[in-house]
Amino acid sequence: MKRLLSGNEAVARAAWEAGVKVGSGYPGTPSTEILEAFAPYPDVYAEWAPNEKVGLDVAVGAAYAGRRAFATMKHVGLNVASDAFFAVAMTGIEAGLVVISADDPSMHSSQNEQDNRQFAKFARIPCLDPADSQDAHDLTLAAFDLSEQFDTPVLLRLTTRVCHTSSPVELGEQRQQRPEPGKYPRNLTKYCMIPANARKRHPAIEARTAEIAAFAESFAGNRVEWRSSDLGIITGGVAYNYAREVFPEASVLKLGMVYPLPRKLISDFASRVQKLIVLEELDPFIEDQIRLMGIALYRPEEIMAEPPYPVTKQIFPIAGELDPAVVRQSGRQAGLLPASENDGLALSTAGLPIRPPVLCPGCPHRSSFYVLHKLGVPVNGDIGCYTLGMVQPLDALHTVGCMGASVGVAHGAAVAGDKERHVAVIGDSTFFHSAIPALINVAYNRSNVITIIMDNRVTGMTGHQDNPGTGRTLQHKETRAIEIEPLVRALGFDKVATVPAYAVTAIEKTLKEWMKSDEPAVLITREECALLPSARNRWLPLEVVSDKCNGCTLCFRVGCPAILQSEQLDPKTNRPLALIDPLLCTGCEICAQVCPRDAILFRNQVQGKTTLQEATS
Amino acid sequence: MRPEGINFALVGVGGQGTILASDVLAELGLRLGFDVKKAEVHGMSQRGGSVTSHLRWGAQVFSPIIPRGEADVLIAFEKLEAARFIDILKPGGLALVNDYAIKPLSVQTTGVPYPGDEILRERLAQVTPHAYWVKGIEIAEGLGNARAANMVLLGALSGLLDLDESQWNAVLEQRVPARFLDLNRQAFHAGREAVAAAV
Numbered sequence: 001m002k003r004l005l006s007g008n009e010a011v012a013r014a015a016w017e018a019g020v021k022v023g024s025g026y027p028g029t030p031s032t033e034i035l036e037a038f039a040p041y042p043d044v045y046a047e048w049a050p051n052e053k054v055g056l057d058v059a060v061g062a063a064y065a066g067r068r069a070f071a072t073m074k075h076v077g078l079n080v081a082s083d084a085f086f087a088v089a090m091t092g093i094e095a096g097l098v099v100i101s102a103d104d105p106s107m108h109s110s111q112n113e114q115d116n117r118q119f120a121k122f123a124r125i126p127c128l129d130p131a132d133s134q135d136a137h138d139l140t141l142a143a144f145d146l147s148e149q150f151d152t153p154v155l156l157r158l159t160t161r162v163c164h165t166s167s168p169v170e171l172g173e174q175r176q177q178r179p180e181p182g183k184y185p186r187n188l189t190k191y192c193m194i195p196a197n198a199r200k201r202h203p204a205i206e207a208r209t210a211e212i213a214a215f216a217e218s219f220a221g222n223r224v225e226w227r228s229s230d231l232g233i234i235t236g237g238v239a240y241n242y243a244r245e246v247f248p249e250a251s252v253l254k255l256g257m258v259y260p261l262p263r264k265l266i267s268d269f270a271s272r273v274q275k276l277i278v279l280e281e282l283d284p285f286i287e288d289q290i291r292l293m294g295i296a297l298y299r300p301e302e303i304m305a306e307p308p309y310p311v312t313k314q315i316f317p318i319a320g321e322l323d324p325a326v327v328r329q330s331g332r333q334a335g336l337l338p339a340s341e342n343d344g345l346a347l348s349t350a351g352l353p354i355r356p357p358v359l360c361p362g363c364p365h366r367s368s369f370y371v372l373h374k375l376g377v378p379v380n381g382d383i384g385c386y387t388l389g390m391v392q393p394l395d396a397l398h399t400v401g402c403m404g405a406s407v408g409v410a411h412g413a414a415v416a417g418d419k420e421r422h423v424a425v426i427g428d429s430t431f432f433h434s435a436i437p438a439l440i441n442v443a444y445n446r447s448n449v450i451t452i453i454m455d456n457r458v459t460g461m462t463g464h465q466d467n468p469g470t471g472r473t474l475q476h477k478e479t480r481a482i483e484i485e486p487l488v489r490a491l492g493f494d495k496v497a498t499v500p501a502y503a504v505t506a507i508e509k510t511l512k513e514w515m516k517s518d519e520p521a522v523l524i525t526r527e528e529c530a531l532l533p534s535a536r537n538r539w540l541p542l543e544v545v546s547d548k549c550n551g552c553t554l555c556f557r558v559g560c561p562a563i564l565q566s567e568q569l570d571p572k573t574n575r576p577l578a579l580i581d582p583l584l585c586t587g588c589e590i591c592a593q594v595c596p597r598d599a600i601l602f603r604n605q606v607q608g609k610t611t612l613q614e615a616t617s
Numbered sequence: 618m619r620p621e622g623i624n625f626a627l628v629g630v631g632g633q634g635t636i637l638a639s640d641v642l643a644e645l646g647l648r649l650g651f652d653v654k655k656a657e658v659h660g661m662s663q664r665g666g667s668v669t670s671h672l673r674w675g676a677q678v679f680s681p682i683i684p685r686g687e688a689d690v691l692i693a694f695e696k697l698e699a700a701r702f703i704d705i706l707k708p709g710g711l712a713l714v715n716d717y718a719i720k721p722l723s724v725q726t727t728g729v730p731y732p733g734d735e736i737l738r739e740r741l742a743q744v745t746p747h748a749y750w751v752k753g754i755e756i757a758e759g760l761g762n763a764r765a766a767n768m769v770l771l772g773a774l775s776g777l778l779d780l781d782e783s784q785w786n787a788v789l790e791q792r793v794p795a796r797f798l799d800l801n802r803q804a805f806h807a808g809r810e811a812v813a814a815a816v
Contacts, residue, residue, distance in 0.1 A: 004643055004653060108658045132654070132681075165656040165681035166643060241679040325684035345686060345744060347704040352697065353729040355630065355721040357666035392726040531664070556725050561665040564720050581719075583754075583763055584632075584664075 005169045007162040010133040011100065012037035013171060014140035015070055018096070019178040021045060022062035024055040026433065027462035028074030029109040030163035031102035035072050036465075039474045043175070048465055048474045051403070051433040052077035056084040056099060063088075063097035063153075064191065066181025068144055070156075075103040075116045076402065080434070082119065085153070089123040090201050091191050092151035092208075095181065096144035099125070102158045105281045105321035109461075111383070111402065113319070115282040120155045120259040124209045127155040127259040128221065131240040133167045139221055139256050141172070150212050157258075159281065161238045161321065213260035221256025224269055231336065232273025234266065234286060239279045242327045247336070261289045270295045277312055277336070281322050284310035300334040359388045361562040362530030362539070362586030364501035365454050368425070370558050370590065371508045372396040375515075378413070378420050382406035382435075384427035385461045386454050394559045397425065404434025407442060407451055414447035421515055424451040428484065429459035429467040436491065439522070443492030448518045450511065454501065455484055457528040464532065488522045495519055501527035504593045530586045540587035540603050544578045548599035551575030555591040555600065563591055622651065622675030623778075624683045628702045629694030630719050632664035634767035637792065638692070639670040641771060644788045646674040649780070656681035665722075667698060690778075692770055694753070695719050697731065700740045709745050713774055715753040715766060749777060749812055756807050765797075765804035772808025782809075 005013065011034050015023065023038045023046045025031070039046035049055035052073040062069035073081060078101045085099060101119070104110040120127030128143050130136040136158065143154040189197050216222055228249045235243045236255040243252055253269045255261070270276050270290075275298035278287040287297065287310050297311040308314045315334040317326065331337040359366050369389035372379050373396040381387055381397040382405060390397040399409055406424035413422050426435050431453050442449050459465040466472045471481030485498050495514055499506040507525060514521045528535050544566075551570040555563050555578050566579035578591075578599070592600040601609070625642055629635040639655055646653040651674035658669065671683045683705060691706045692713045693699030699714040706712060720731050741748045751773045753766035768789075775785050785805070793801045 002647075004647055004655075160658065161656060161681050164658060165654055167654045167678070167681075168647065168652065238681075241681065245679040323682040323684060324680045324687075328684070345704055345708065347740065347743060349701055351729070351732075352701055353721050353723045353727065353731060355665075355667045355697070355701075355723065357631075358722055360632075360664040393722075559722060559726075561719075561722055565725060584719075 002168045002170055004166050005133050005137075006033065006164055006166045007130070007133045007136040007158055008033040008164070009037045010137040010169050011140045011156070011158070012041070013169070014137040015098075016041040016044060017172040017175055018141050018144040019068055019176040020070060020096075020144070021067035021178075022059060022069040023047075023072065024049045024058040024069075025072035025100075026050070026052045026055050026077055027429075027459050027465040028052075028077050028102070029462055030104060030160040031072045031074045031077070031100065031158070032462045032465065033163070034100060034102075035474060046474050048467065050468060052081040053084055056081040056088075059097060059099070060084060060088045060093070063093035063095050065184055066094040068096040068178060070098040070100055072100040073102070074110065075101055075114055076110065076112065077101070078116055078119055080403065085119065085125070086123050087193065088153050089125050090193055090198060090205060093147065093153060094185055095178070096147040097153045098140065098143045098147060098156050099153055100156045100158065102160070102163050103282075104160050106160070108160055111400065113282060115285060116155070116157050117258055117285045118283060120157070121285075124205050125153050125155050126150070126212050126257060127157055128256055129157050129237040129258045130162055130256065131238055131254070132162060132165065133169045135256065136162055137169050137171070142219075142221055142256070146212075150208055150215070152208055152212070157237070159238050159321070209260055213262065216257050216260060216262035217265050219257055219262070222262055222265060223254050223256075224265070225252045225254065227251045229272060230274050232269055232276045233279050234269065234276070234290065235279040236286060237281060239281050239322055242322050242324055243279045245324050246327045246331060255286065258286055259289075261286070263293055266290060267293065267295055275336070277315065279312070279316060279322075279327065282318065284313045284318070287312050303334060356391065357388060358391055358561055359385065359394070359559065360530060361560055361584045362535070362588040364456050364525065364527035364530065364588070365389060366394070366558055366560065366588075367502055367504045367590050368452055368454060368507055368525050369394040369396040370594065371504060371511060372423060372425075373557075374508070375511060377423050378418075380406045380410040380413070380422060380424045382424070382426040382430050384430050386425055386427055389425065391559065393557050403430055404438055407435050407438035407449065410449040410451070411438070411442050411445075411447045414449050415445070422449050423511075424449055426451065426453055427460065428453060428455040428457065428469045429465075431484065432468045432482070436487075439488065439491050439493070442520045447520060449520055450514055451522045453484055453488070453522060453524045455524050455526045456501070457526070458532060460529050464529070484524050488524070493520060493522050495521035496524070498524040498526055501525035502588050502590055504590060530588065535586070538587070540606060541582035541585035542580050542587050542589065542592060542603070542606055543601045543609075544580055545599050545601060546577055548597050549577045550597065551577050552596065555595055558590050558594055560591060562586075622673070622678070623690060624674075624688045625672040625690045625692060626683055626688040626702065626705045627670040627672065627692045627694070628698040629668055630664075630698065631666050631668050633668075633694040634764065635668050635670050635694055638694075638767045638771055639672050641788050641792050642672050644792060645780075645784060646672070648784050648788065649674070651675060652678045654678045654681045667701070669702065690774070692774060694767060694770065696734075696737050697721070700732065700737045703741050703744050706744050709747065711777060712741055712745055712748040713770060713777065714741070714748060714750050715770055716750045717752070717754045717766070749773065749815055751808060751811050753808070756811060757804050760800060760803050760807065762800055765800050768801045768804035769808035769811070772805035773812045774808075775805070776809040776812040777815075
């Protein structure tokens with residue numbers, strides 16, 4: 001049976017077929033849908049953990065207990081989980097364990113484009129790198145077998161174009177019956193990594209890597225496709241598709257396992273082609289290993305005078321994702337393809353207004369940023385939708401690095417003696433993820449950082465996942481929601497307040513009051529994300545009373561896509577009046593609160609008008 | 618007639634239903650016996666930013682991404698986005714444009730004006746003479762819900778591509794929730810009618 005599945009759905013399906021019992025992880029684009037697609041399968045346990053490290057520890061725990069398990073995360077999530085990753089590399093497991101990292105070349109929704117294949121080599125963990133949904137399905141199944149065969153965790157490395165591309169997949173019909181797990185292991189030399197045991201394990205890990213490299217020679221995921229011997233391409237991951245599309249005549253060695261590599265298979269392939277290149281996205285990861293084997297890669301003399309390193313990265317870019325156009329153009333420059341007169345017509349987009357991501361209409365984060373902009377303080381931001389507080393005209397966020405960094409970075413500026421008062425801004429899910437230790441640090445070491453926790457009652461940017469504040473689990477069970485305010489008080493803060501997130505005046509008043517003292521403080525702004533189904537039910541477009549509006553532009557400063565400049569000009573000022581797009585407006589009333597001339601009707605005024613119209617029509 | 622393959626690029630503004638439309642096209646491709654790849658990017662912010670989706674039908678599809686100048690069809694749910702992405706279309710390809718403007722915030726913050734229809738049409742004409750403008754929002758509003766505009770566009774596309782309507786119907790039944798099915802069917806039909814004169 002063939003079904004159209006995204007790479008993420010294919011991985012989830014294969015995990016179920018492989019008899020996986022436990023899946024844990026933290027949402028992160030482009031990985032999020034793996035656990036979401038896995039959770040509804042029968043006889044599985046799936047959860048969102050507060051962060052990736054906890055998620056991987058949970059999967060490790062299940063695998064120690066003899067049940068197949070996996071953990072999912074985006075590429076930067078593996079940074080958070082890396083302690084657990086390196087630890088389990090040493091111990092091995094009792095049942096198959098797969099760590100799934102979804103990398104984001106071109107940074108469609110990320111702060112960097114680190115190549116997590118490097119983590120595999122760093123930790124001596126084998127790495128599988130699929131090209132499309134069918135491959136993702138098949139390599140997921142292979143990963144669990146490989147894990148058990150060699151007593152090792154396996155890294156399944158995906159990329160955005162694999163995760164979020166749908167293509168037909170031949171499914172397995174059934175779920176594998178796994179052997180009944182034995183008694184929980186009491187194997188101290190294997191599972192207690194005190195120095196004496198760890199010293200014995202390290203050589204075993206190195207030997208294991210050599211055994212896996214030998215296995216890779218005949219691994220079904222590594223395959224040679226013989227076509228012309230003029231050009232041979234060694235490739236892995238999504239780049240395989242570009243190799244096939246742009247060089248249809250070339251012979252291809254497709255590596256499903258990119259670490260460790262099969263030396264004999266590669267040298268045999270190399271010896272049978274005239275020109276050998278490596279086509280891979282991001283780092284020269286395959287290339288490095290191949291050149292260390294002493295195998296020479298094709299080097300176009302005209303563009304490379306000196307022996308260059310890395311060779312293939314002089315041909316294909318190291319930064320950004322590949323696509324057929326990039327590969328074709330690079331191939332032409334390197335003399336691998338004939339020159340062409342027609343590279344398509346490129347039209348400049350200069351002169352067209354840009355349309356970058358913005359906070360959605362009705363976003364409850366908007367009011368805090370409006371106030372912060374007004375106060376003019378330095379704001380240390382964090383990872384989530386609210387990163388968009390940096391965009392004009394809100395322009396109220398000045399640093400963004402990684403998950404949970406806002407609080408620590410603000411504290412650092414404060415203790416270093418920066419003259420300005422620092423505000424840290426973080427969402428509810430990111431607070432649970434990694435801000436709690438940072439807030440303990442602020443409270444315990446008494447800096448004057450003010451933290452705003454923007455609690456929109458859901459993990460927003462990744463598409464509405466539950467988190468410890470929502471009271472629901474990934475598998476739709478009711479559970480006890482964690483109240484943020486009492487938790488923050490318990491961390492050692494005296495100045496703590498919760499206000500409705502749309503309440504512009506209350507936010508401004510509280511922040512101004514707190515700025516008079518030199519104490520640490522935490523403001524929780526609470527209002528559910530305007531795109532949640534329960535919030536959508538309350539959508540009510542507001543209206544501008546054009547007689548009252550004089551085009552003062554104050555409402556434009558809240559940066560809402562629903563507020564437009566109308567064609568109508570104010571007769572005195574000659575400035576365009578405000579206009580509200582009824583298809584976009586949710587009725588959050590931030591603009592109505594900001595308007596000094598009562599020209600924007602509040603919800604009750606709009607409702608009153610509608611009722612009156614209904615009564616008279 | 619069964620073409621060898623079709624590359625569709627779908628562009629619009631987050632919240633316009635671009636993803637549902639590309640889902641429908643993907644299922645349809647499978648029904649017609651093609652290999653299919655559908656690529657979308659889930660970027661930051663769900664509403665208000667530019668969104669694109671690439672959909673390819675062919676005997677064997679490798680790349681999920683359509684390179685510039687290689688789309689056979691561009692479906693634009695917003696007309697500025699049509700102009701922005703028109704060069705993904707191969708010269709002389711088919712452009713289907715929702716005659717509807719969503720002004721981006723940058724119009725206010727940068728002062729770069731939203732281009733007039735003349736400029737937009739001229740830009741499209743640099744790539745293709747085959748640009749069809751459909752009043753998707755207006756037609757859908759006439760049927761009671763502006764959010765069905767994506768189905769109006771798909772209906773128009775079905776007319777322009779001259780693909781069997783029964784296959785489309787089967788896919789709509791599969792992909793559209795039952796309570797919205799009637800509305801979406803009507804919207805689809807209205808879109809087909811809207812371009813009937815042009816075909």
